């Protein structure tokens with residue numbers, strides 16, 4: 589116990605950056621071109637090639653990418669969009685930008701992705717689109733989602749903020765449906781500090797999103813300030829200010845080169861956690877479907893409050909005392925005051941997501957973690973499991 593508390597604090601996240609990202613940013617600073625330019629274009633090209641999509645548009649966040657995607661499919665006031673309650677608020681918030689309604693869907697109990705059976709229960713005549721979220725980096729059952737969308741004439745916009753790089757049935761996330769949004773936020777699997785990417789194979793959607801991501805101007809600044817560019821441009825729509833800078837893209841380019849090796853490092857950590865924790869009483873390790881490649885953005889153990897004498901928050905406190913930083917992903921949207929007040933959601937409506945939330949703990953998982961650090965987390969959880977497990981009467985009587 590004392591040796592554990594004396595160890596240095598293990599934070600929930602550390603970014604995986606080295607001298608190469610630093611040098612790439614310095615190069616951009618020396619180049620005289622800071623905002624969207626050659627680096628952003630190169631990042632888009634390389635990203636599109638990596639996932640195997642025709643178009644990749646770099647933007648300043650995944651939230652922006654999702655917003656542009658919904659604008660491109662023509663979402664209107666009064667429309668409804670199906671999305672999981674178990675997600676970050678960004679997924680739903682962009683729907684409200686249009687005066688449309690986020691219609692929340694429960695999770696399935698295996699991978700905690702959007703439940704295909706619950707989808708059909710929430711369908712109405714106003715339903716316009718579905719936004720599946722590949723929770724923790726485990727792809728959704730996209731065959732079911734796409735089949736449901738086609739049968740009901742719905743657009744699909746994937747929130748792949750957790751799912752880079754990930755595969756479903758051998759195909760990269762980013763090539764499964766017409767529109768997929770990625771996040772390069774500081775804690776995500778590829779980071780540019782802040783940033784995002786929207787990918788599509790559809791030329792019309794790509795053209796619309798290209799226009800809207802920079803003020804609805806017919807030419808972007810990059811073209812205007814090229815040697816043969818002209819000062820003349822036309823504003824054809826009231827667009828947004830969503831472009832990614834070359835400073836950020838330079839980081840992204842280096843990160844992209846490492847993406848596969850960073851993913852296998854996270855997979856190594858996940859494997860070690862699962863080996864160490866799979867028989868810990870009161871803690872359920874994550875399941876992985878045979879037909880996916882997991883991105884391992886998050887490693888979530890789900891504790892069973894009925895098997896331990898302490899609740900989820902107290903487990904996190906106990907781990908904190910042992911020098912380990914954890915987190916919770918996510919508080920289901922319907923439990924937040926805004927969604928309750930504005931859309932009338934109530935506790936009890938999404939039992940799988942709520943049960944999950946009462947037990948979920950995200951453990952540190954990032955490539956720079958050493959095996960010793962992973963083992964420290966495993967030991968701490970095993971220790972909590974032993975100290976706080978409930979002893980049943982049957983066992984006591986033995």
Ligand SMILES: *Cc1c(COP(=O)(O)O)cnc(C)c1O
Pocket residue numbers: 648649650651652675676678679721747749750770771772773783784
């Ligand atoms: C992080 C996250 C987002 C938002 O990404 P940003 O790049 O910060 O806008 C959206 N959806 C989910 C599920 C996320 O985890």
